[in-house]
Amino acid sequence: MSQAGQSGMPRFLHVGCGKLRKHRTLKPFNTPEWEEIRLDIDARVEPDIVDTLPELLKVESNSFDAVYSSHCLEHLYPHEVPIALDAFHRVLKDNGIAIARCPDLQTLAEHLASGEIDKPLYVSGRGPVSPLDMLYGFRPAMADGNLYMAHHTGFTAKTIGESFKTAQFRSTLCLRMPARRELWVIATRASISKEEMVELAKIYVTPL
Numbered sequence: 001m002s003q004a005g006q007s008g009m010p011r012f013l014h015v016g017c018g019k020l021r022k023h024r025t026l027k028p029f030n031t032p033e034w035e036e037i038r039l040d041i042d043a044r045v046e047p048d049i050v051d052t053l054p055e056l057l058k059v060e061s062n063s064f065d066a067v068y069s070s071h072c073l074e075h076l077y078p079h080e081v082p083i084a085l086d087a088f089h090r091v092l093k094d095n096g097i098a099i100a101r102c103p104d105l106q107t108l109a110e111h112l113a114s115g116e117i118d119k120p121l122y123v124s125g126r127g128p129v130s131p132l133d134m135l136y137g138f139r140p141a142m143a144d145g146n147l148y149m150a151h152h153t154g155f156t157a158k159t160i161g162e163s164f165k166t167a168q169f170r171s172t173l174c175l176r177m178p179a180r181r182e183l184w185v186i187a188t189r190a191s192i193s194k195e196e197m198v199e200l201a202k203i204y205v206t207p208l
Contacts, residue, residue, distance in 0.1 A: 010065040011035040013091060015053065016072035019045050025068055026099070027206040037064070041148060054084035059091045067092060070101040073160075075137075078153045085167035089189060098169065098187045099204055103134050105154040107181045121181065134181065160185055173197040175205060 012029055014022065014036050022029050022036040029036065039059070040047040051058040053076060067088045076084055088098045111121065111131040120128030126140060133139055137150040155163070160183055161174040169187035173194075176183060186200050 009033060009035040011037055011063075012066035012068050013059065013064045014038045015056075015067060015069040015088075016040055016075075017045065017047055018042070020070075025070070026204055028203055029066075029068065034066075042146075054080040054087060056084075056087040056091060059087075061090050062093050064091050065093055065096055067096070067098045069099070071103070073100060074102050074151045074154055075148065076153060081153060081163055082166060085163055085169075088187075089167050089169060092189050094189055096189050097200065097204075098164070098185070100160070100164075100185045100187075102155055102160065102183050103151075104156070104176055104178070104181055104183045105135075106156045107176070107178050108134050108154075155183060157183055171197055173201055175201060 010033065012022075012025075012034055014020070014025060017038040017040050021038070022034065025036075028034070037049065038045075038047040039049040039051050039056070041050070041052045043050045049058050053072060069088070073081060073084065088100075092098065108131055111117075112135070117132045117135075118130045120130050121134070122129055124138075126138070129138065135151065135154070141149040157174045157176050161172055164172045164174075164185055164187040167187075168189075170189060170191035172185060172187040174183060174185045184201075184205055186197065186204060188197075188200075192200075
């Protein structure tokens with residue numbers, strides 16, 4: 001599949017897609033108007049592009065309208081995060097938007113402080129997920145040999161917001177979702193107002 005966007009449709013790069021398709025990303029992306037390009041390190045999930053964070057070397061610069069990354073950044077080592085966010089910035093068009101989701105360490109710390117580190121917080125499609133799984137990676141997947149699932153870093157709202165700003169995103173908005181134990185970041189290459197960022201959040205913070 002060409003990265004040049006010959007269809008004329010807006011396109012989003014789904015970084016670390018795993019087995020997911022766009023109908024399991026965000027509501028605005030799950031429309032005929034958006035073209036999804038799936039990227040993953042694991043060829044077994046049949047992505048459009050087999051490539052790795054942090055550099056995204058196989059992705060052309062200024063070629064996407066949006067980058068969507070759900071629970072990928074925590075799998076990087078800390079020194080790789082700035083490289084990955086620079087790559088997000090590079091592959092976006094001038095008016096592009098990046099949306100990232102990751103575990104909220106601040107919320108997770110509250111569960112860890114209780115001492116119940118192995119008590120399930122919720123049940124995923126692959127089974128119960130505990131604070132320990134959220135901190136270090138989903139253990140059943142790693143036990144099956146998928147060590148890509150290991151976590152090497154983590155974020156609070158403050159630290160991930162600062163990371164996107166350091167990567168030269170002109171406008172950023174970070175939202176805590178305590179009920180989901182998640183952080184959401186929306187960042188734009190262009191400088192826009194706080195009011196416009198809030199409107200973007202209303203549109204895009206809509207998980208499926």
